[in-house]
Amino acid sequence: MPKLVDHEERRRQIAAALLRVAATRGLHGAGLREVATEAGLSVRLIQYYFGTKEQLLLYAARHLAIQLSDRVLARLRAAGDGGPRAIIEAILSEALPDDDDSRTFHVIWTSYLALSLTDTALDMGPLARDADVVEKVIAAQLRAAQAAGQAPPGLDVTLEATSLMALSAGLSNSVLAGGLDAAQAGAVLRYQLDRLLPPSDWPADG
Amino acid sequence: MPKLVDHEERRRQIAAALLRVAATRGLHGAGLREVATEAGLSVRLIQYYFGTKEQLLLYAARHLAIQLSDRVLARLRAAGDGGPRAIIEAILSEALPDDDDSRTFHVIWTSYLALSLTDTALDMGPLARDADVVEKVIAAQLRAAQAAGQAPPGLDVTLEATSLMALSAGLSNSVLAGGLDAAQAGAVLRYQLDRLLPPSDWPADG
């Protein structure tokens, strides 16, 4: 046999090419031929490693989710241990499309969401579960902030975590659609975090 | 000539058919032949009344925006004059996909958003302007609430209005994606409105 190639590596390579094409043409407009050219391979190879296009899409979706995880983790490490407020801000800021890479990410993400709404074969389950994990982390941080007297004791941390995730998603949409720029979205986000975790302290027991 | 038909009426009819198809197949998957069949017309007629498909998409987008306006206005009238809180809740609740019609609307809306991100010819300007008007209405209602002593004087009404719009959009996304059901989303929304406009009063001058 020839080179005896690493299949997983090849799949990553192809998936990355798909995502690059999808960033400009959209997911539905990413044809196999164009993806093959972008990856520097033949169409036949995409068939060989994925079989059908739908499987390629699913694989690429997981690839995308992993990218997001990596980005969030990187920001978390960069934020260090600045306390709950810093951690939450790091996570949610990453969710905003503030640079080209991030914008590309969100464009493809939106494309996936739209596709999954009408294409039942496209299961976005894994991505939703990732979002759930993040939401739970935020809730935990809010609880920690309460315990440290940095947040009002009356706060419903579960509802607040859900709200923050939704706020972040909504702001992202606005930035993508052009209604807001990244700086404005960031300002809104920090304003809400300030309202949630103000500088002043509360008595730990209410 | 034959029947001497009302062009605008025909266009509405065709646009409605497109949206009906798009609700199940997605916007990108709504072929002219299928739309024609759905409308009970021939493909040729769609060409006759719209020329190109892109113009049909643009027209349908306006059609969709008008539908949304109508829905919001209907809810506003139904809400009567229950004060700022009731008005804001009416507007934002309408934005949540709580029934089949509303869900269909949001599916198509998301499809449009995704398309417009990669298809430069699809100008979503009008829709963005509609959203801006709604946001200004909400800001005005918040100001009214402040003046009536129903909201904290320190509130930045502009940022809060933007936040509420983003929150609503994000919640809608979650409902569409299946992470939340409509009831949960509504609960989150009302929780945030309670936090913003609590039952208790403030002194009008701070």
Added chain:
DNA sequence: TTTTTTATGGTACATCTGTATCATTAAAAT
């Protein structure tokens, strides 16, 4: 060295896409 297996290229195929063309009905204008 022969045989088997893996990796790859090329290409043909059926289907679907939006659009263009040719033709026709029928009402209004003259």
Added chain:
DNA sequence: ATTTTAATGATACAGATGTACCATAAAAAA
């Protein structure tokens, strides 16, 4: 009654799409 014009139908066309099939180079196994 004739001419013009609005409205509609049928169908052909060029291109793109995902997939299937046939071939082959080359490395590992025998």
